[in-house]
Amino acid sequence: MLDNIRIVLVETFHPGNIGAVARAMKNMGLSQLYLVQPRVFPDPEATSRAAGAKDLLESAQVVSCLDEAIADCQLIVGTSARERTFNLPLLDLEAAASLIHQEAHSGQIAILFGRETMGLNNAEMLACNRHLYIDANPEYPVLNIAQAVQLVCYELFRTYKTPQQTPIADAPYARQSEMVLFYEHLEKVLRQTQFIIPQHEGRVLDKIKRYFNRSRPERTELSILRGILNSVEESLERNQHPSHSTHSNDDQAS
Amino acid sequence: MLDNIRIVLVETFHPGNIGAVARAMKNMGLSQLYLVQPRVFPDPEATSRAAGAKDLLESAQVVSCLDEAIADCQLIVGTSARERTFNLPLLDLEAAASLIHQEAHSGQIAILFGRETMGLNNAEMLACNRHLYIDANPEYPVLNIAQAVQLVCYELFRTYKTPQQTPIADAPYARQSEMVLFYEHLEKVLRQTQFIIPQHEGRVLDKIKRYFNRSRPERTELSILRGILNSVEESLERNQHPSHSTHSNDDQAS
Numbered sequence: 207m208l209d210n211i212r213i214v215l216v217e218t219f220h221p222g223n224i225g226a227v228a229r230a231m232k233n234m235g236l237s238q239l240y241l242v243q244p245r246v247f248p249d250p251e252a253t254s255r256a257a258g259a260k261d262l263l264e265s266a267q268v269v270s271c272l273d274e275a276i277a278d279c280q281l282i283v284g285t286s287a288r289e290r291t292f293n294l295p296l297l298d299l300e301a302a303a304s305l306i307h308q309e310a311h312s313g314q315i316a317i318l319f320g321r322e323t324m325g326l327n328n329a330e331m332l333a334c335n336r337h338l339y340i341d342a343n344p345e346y347p348v349l350n351i352a353q354a355v356q357l358v359c360y361e362l363f364r365t366y367k368t369p370q371q372t373p374i375a376d377a378p379y380a381r382q383s384e385m386v387l388f389y390e391h392l393e394k395v396l397r398q399t400q401f402i403i404p405q406h407e408g409r410v411l412d413k414i415k416r417y418f419n420r421s422r423p424e425r426t427e428l429s430i431l432r433g434i435l436n437s438v439e440e441s442l443e444r445n446q447h448p449s450h451s452t453h454s455n456d457d458q459a460s
Numbered sequence: 461m462l463d464n465i466r467i468v469l470v471e472t473f474h475p476g477n478i479g480a481v482a483r484a485m486k487n488m489g490l491s492q493l494y495l496v497q498p499r500v501f502p503d504p505e506a507t508s509r510a511a512g513a514k515d516l517l518e519s520a521q522v523v524s525c526l527d528e529a530i531a532d533c534q535l536i537v538g539t540s541a542r543e544r545t546f547n548l549p550l551l552d553l554e555a556a557a558s559l560i561h562q563e564a565h566s567g568q569i570a571i572l573f574g575r576e577t578m579g580l581n582n583a584e585m586l587a588c589n590r591h592l593y594i595d596a597n598p599e600y601p602v603l604n605i606a607q608a609v610q611l612v613c614y615e616l617f618r619t620y621k622t623p624q625q626t627p628i629a630d631a632p633y634a635r636q637s638e639m640v641l642f643y644e645h646l647e648k649v650l651r652q653t654q655f656i657i658p659q660h661e662g663r664v665l666d667k668i669k670r671y672f673n674r675s676r677p678e679r680t681e682l683s684i685l686r687g688i689l690n691s692v693e694e695s696l697e698r699n700q701h702p703s704h705s706t707h708s709n710d711d712q713a714s
Contacts, residue, residue: 234596234597235597347487348487349483360614
């Protein structure tokens with residue numbers, strides 16, 4: 207179960223932190239480490255701080271963008287300070303660990319950690335289904351990134367060892383890559399319908415994405431949504447070219 | 461309550477770990493840091509890793525021996541790997557946090573962390589009333605010291621925020637310094653009674669200390685024990701010098 211959970215570090219500045227993260231993970235039984243554009247890696251400092259977890263560094267996946275790290279995941283949880291609100295459900299660590307524990311039986315889970323200085327940016331926060339925060343001293347709540355990873359992994363290990371309610375049956379949630387395709391398709395259609403107008407784009411697409419990320423369509427539901435988009439495109443096509451059949455080879459069809 | 465809990469680091473090798481410990485403490489609302497013979501301190505690496513917790517480094521107490529760090533404490537908890545058995549109660553982290561939470565209302569608590577390489581030595585383990593272990597991956601359970609401190613502080617903070625059962629009324633446990641005097645007195649008497657013979661000292665004194673550390677006499681109980689020792693000494697004195705009164709000025713009297 208813990209093998210289905212990946213820790214994703216975005217643009218980590220200090221290689222020592224990467225090493226410390228690897229050790230923190232292995233100490234609590236996790237092994238899947240993803241690095242999105244680490245500033246410097248591999249590095250002797252990372253290797254040194256990893257101690258007995260060098261194998262996690264060797265097997266770490268280094269990718270150039272966040273999408274690559276989370277494409278096959280059904281649940282993406284972003285770490286956040288308590289004050290940042292994105293209209294996405296914000297869970298405390300224990301509640302997040304419980305949710306992750308339930309879903310790790312049926313698919314891949316990603317937990318995102320941001321830069322040492324500024325955490326995750328807005329786009330990265332919006333790529334998540336849930337956010338989690340770690341309750342800390344209000345006078346100084348800013349944890350070192352490897353410490354935050356340690357606490358998250360500790361709670362996952364603890365939850366894993368404690369008998370929980372029966373995990374929900376394989377919930378066939380859509381994968382992140384399918385959601386990305388859907389959003390591209392949706393944006394295309396909304397521009398066609400002129401719901402989105404170039405001069406007045408606003409934040410509507412972000413708000414829509416946030417809705418769908420939060421509501422977490424299952425695969426069958428996503429198929430229905432894609433079907434709806436297809437039908438919109440086709441009906442637009444028919445209206446533009448009424449003499450053509452529904453199954454036109456026109457290059458505007460999706 | 462958290463102000464009554466002190467983190468004691470014994471002979472820390474890497475100053476960076478000291479800084480990371482300070483930050484981990486402050487993130488979870490603790491502030492009392494004691495350093496027993498740190499290899500190097502202060503140090504720029506400690507200051508750097510402390511980040512926003514430099515104040516804890518400045519107020520840290522640096523002492524030359526463990527006794528100085530714990531003399532006024534009523535409860536001393538040593539961190540231990542799960543496999544080390546000292547015939548002292550070994551608690552998991554949550555149980556330890558619960559116990560500490562209850563007692564911190566009535567006195568000072570010390571939590572001891574050992575050297576990066578070897579943890580606490582036998583004498584340091586025997587100076588404790590309780591041991592705690594952090595449940596971890598059996599394949600690699602050895603946590604970095606600052607990570608171990610982070611997890612302990614996290615559980616203390618969590619326990620502190622969660623409404624607990626009513627704390628036990630001020631339990632007037634003996635302080636460590638009083639126990640040390642008692643052991644010195646006890647050893648003296650046991651040599652006088654020849655319970656301890658120089659040629660065959662064995663480990664009996666360690667076993668006795670372990671018993672008393674585990675059983676945790678209250679102050680009134682310790683007074684009784686000291687009174688017993690006094691009476692033994694006086695009776696020995698009377699037997700040796702039957703013509704003297706009980707209140708002899710003989711220099712053998714305690």
